[in-house]
Amino acid sequence: MRITGYRTLTTVQDWGRPIGDANGVIPDGLVRVPIVVVETDAGITGVGLGPHVEIEAVFAAVEGEDPRSVTALYDRMLRWTFKAGHAGSVFGTIGALDTALWDIKAQAAGEPLWRLLGGRDRTVPAYASGLDIALTDDELVAAYENYAGHGLRAAKIKGGLDVDRDRHRLALVRDLLTEAGGGARPGLMLDVNETWTRKQAVRYVAELERTFDLTWVEEPVRRWDVEGHAAVGRGIRASVATGENLTGLEQHRPLIAAGAVDVVQTAGVWGVTHFLRVAALAHAHDLPVSPIGTSPVGLLHAATSVPNHLVSELQDLRPAVGVVLDLHVEDGAYVLGDGPGLGLRLDEEAIAASSHLLPHPVAAGTHVRPERAGRRLHSVEPGTSESPLPA
Numbered sequence: 001m002r003i004t005g006y007r008t009l010t011t012v013q014d015w016g017r018p019i020g021d022a023n024g025v026i027p028d029g030l031v032r033v034p035i036v037v038v039e040t041d042a043g044i045t046g047v048g049l050g051p052h053v054e055i056e057a058v059f060a061a062v063e064g065e066d067p068r069s070v071t072a073l074y075d076r077m078l079r080w081t082f083k084a085g086h087a088g089s090v091f092g093t094i095g096a097l098d099t100a101l102w103d104i105k106a107q108a109a110g111e112p113l114w115r116l117l118g119g120r121d122r123t124v125p126a127y128a129s130g131l132d133i134a135l136t137d138d139e140l141v142a143a144y145e146n147y148a149g150h151g152l153r154a155a156k157i158k159g160g161l162d163v164d165r166d167r168h169r170l171a172l173v174r175d176l177l178t179e180a181g182g183g184a185r186p187g188l189m190l191d192v193n194e195t196w197t198r199k200q201a202v203r204y205v206a207e208l209e210r211t212f213d214l215t216w217v218e219e220p221v222r223r224w225d226v227e228g229h230a231a232v233g234r235g236i237r238a239s240v241a242t243g244e245n246l247t248g249l250e251q252h253r254p255l256i257a258a259g260a261v262d263v264v265q266t267a268g269v270w271g272v273t274h275f276l277r278v279a280a281l282a283h284a285h286d287l288p289v290s291p292i293g294t295s296p297v298g299l300l301h302a303a304t305s306v307p308n309h310l311v312s313e314l315q316d317l318r319p320a321v322g323v324v325l326d327l328h329v330e331d332g333a334y335v336l337g338d339g340p341g342l343g344l345r346l347d348e349e350a351i352a353a354s355s356h357l358l359p360h361p362v363a364a365g366t367h368v369r370p371e372r373a374g375r376r377l378h379s380v381e382p383g384t385s386e387s388p389l390p391a
Contacts, residue, residue: 001042001108003067006059006097008052009035011351012358013294013320017139019131022160022195027134030359031294033320035346036093038100040067046103047344049295049323050096050269053089057081058097067104074098074273091247095271099298099342102272107341112301112326113272114336119304122336126314126329127154127187133161137172144173146317148180151332153187154311156218160192163207170212187311189241191218198228202235214238216263224251229260239263244292249277256285263310264289268296275299279306295319297342300327300334322351 015029036048036055046067061080062073077094078086086094106113114122128147132140144155155173159166170188177186196204201220208214216239221228223245233240239262246252247270255261264282266275268291279289279302288310291299296312303309312334319325326343327336337343 001040001044001066001068001104003038003062003065003101004041005039005063006055007037007039008055009037009346009348009351010355010358011035011320011322012354013316014354014357015131015316017143018134020134021131021158021191021193022133023193025134026359030357032358033294033323034096035323035351036096036100037346038067038097038104040104042108044104044107046100046107047342047346048096048099048103048271049297049320049344050099050271051089051092052096053093054081055093055097058090058093062097062101067101068108070098070101070105071273073101074271087247092269095269095274098271098273102298102301103341103344110340112336112338112340113298113342114301114304117276117302117305119301121304124300124303124309124334124336125311126152126333127156127189127311128152129156129191129313129315131158131315132169133158137169140169141172141176144176145180147314148177150317150329152314152329153177153181153184153332154189154215155186156189156191156313158193159190160195160204163204166190167208167211170208174212185213187215188212189216189218190214192220194219194222194245196220198225198231201228201232205232205236205238209237216241218242218265219244226254226258226260229255230258233260233262241265241290243278249274249281252278252281256281256287262287265292266299267291268293268299272298272302275302276306279308283308295323295325297325297327297344300336301342304336321354321357322347322349 011033013031013033017029018025018027019029034051036052038046058077061077106116109116130143205217218241220232229240241263242261243265244267264287266278282289288308290310291312294315324345326339327334
C-alpha cells in the first residue's frame with residue numbers, strides 16, 4: 001500500500017451561541033474546521049481534523065510511502081520541516097496527516113483504532129467544557145444542564161478576568177452538577193488561557209479556593225514559563241494543568257522535569273503519535289494526561305491504550321457540519337464504536353453546502369497538479385490555510 005495524494009476541505013463548527021475565553025469571543029459561534037484526507041493506491045482513505053498550512057511541503061515527506069509506517073513517517077515529517085520550524089499550525093498539519101495515517105492503518109487491519117492501539121475499554125471519561133465566558137447566567141446554566149443530561153459530572157469554565165464573576169459562575173455550575181449527581185461533589189476546573197502573571201495567578205486562585213475545591217487551574221501563565229508554572233503550583237492547592245499549546249515533546253520536557261505541571265495536556269490537533277509520546281513521558285514521571293479539543297477523536301482512541309489517561313475534554317456535543325463520528329456520549333463518557341479506523345465519515349455534500357457559514361469565504365473548486373513520475377499528486381482547495389488552534 002502506498003500514499004498517492006491528499007485532499008483538503010474546510011467545514012464549520014456551529015455552536016449556535018457565542019464562544020470564547022479571556023483572549024476573545026466569537027459572537028456567532030462559527031469556527032472553521034480544516035480537514036485533511038489522505039489517499040492510497042489501495043482505495044483506503046484516512047481523515048485528519050487539523051490544519052493544512054504548508055501541507056505541500058509536509059506531504060512530500062510521506063508521498064509514495066507505506067501509510068502503515070506511521071511513527072516513522074511522523075518523524076520523517078518533523079525532519080523535513082524542523083529547519084524552517086515545525087511549531088504552530090505547521091505542527092498541526094503534521095498532526096492532521098499523522099491522524100489520517102493512523103486511520104488508514106486501523107482500517108487496513110479491519111479494526112477500530114482504539115483496539116489496534118491496544119485499548120481494552122472503549123469508554124473514555126469526559127468533562128464538560130463550554131467555551132462559555134460570553135454566556136449570561138441563564139445561558140451558562142442551560143448549557144451545563146445539557147452536559148449534565150449526558151451524565152457529565154465535571155466541568156471546566158472559562159475565566160480569569162473578574163474573580164467575583166468567576167466565583168459566581170463556578171457556584172452556578174457546581175450547584176447544577178451537584179443536584180444532577182444526587183449530591184455528589186462535582187469536579188470543577190478553571191481555564192484562564194495564559195492570561196495571568198505569576199502573582200496574579202496565586203492571588204486569584206487563593207481567593208477562589210476559599211469557596212471551591214478546584215480540581216485544576218489551566219494555563220495560569222504563559223505556556224513557556226516553567227518557573228511561573230512551578231511558582232503557581234507551590235502557591236495553590238489545585239493542580240496546574242497545561243500543555244495543549246506545546247508543539248513537540250521537547251517543549252513538554254522542561255515543565256515536567258521541573259515539577260511545574262500536575263496534569264499534562266495535549267491537543268487533538270497535534271496528532272496521535274504526539275499524544276502517545278507525551279503520555280509516555282508523563283507516565284515516566286507519574287503524571288496523568290488529558291486530551292483537549294472540540295473533536296479530539298484520534299486522541300480518544302489513543303487514550304484507551306495509555307495507563308495514565310485521566311479525563312478528556314468534551315466541548316460541543318455535536319460534531320462539525322458533515323462530520324459523522326462512530327461514538328456517543330453516555331454516563332459522562334465518550335463511548336467509541338466498532339467501526340474500523342477512527343470511525344469518522346465525511347458527508348462532503350453537507351460540507352460544501354455549509355461553505356456560506358464559514359467566517360471567511362472559501363473559493364470554490366480545486367487545483368489539481370499535473371502527474372509526475374506516473375503518480376497522481378493531490379488536489380488542494382484554495383483559501384483554506386487558516387485553522388483554529390486549541391482552545
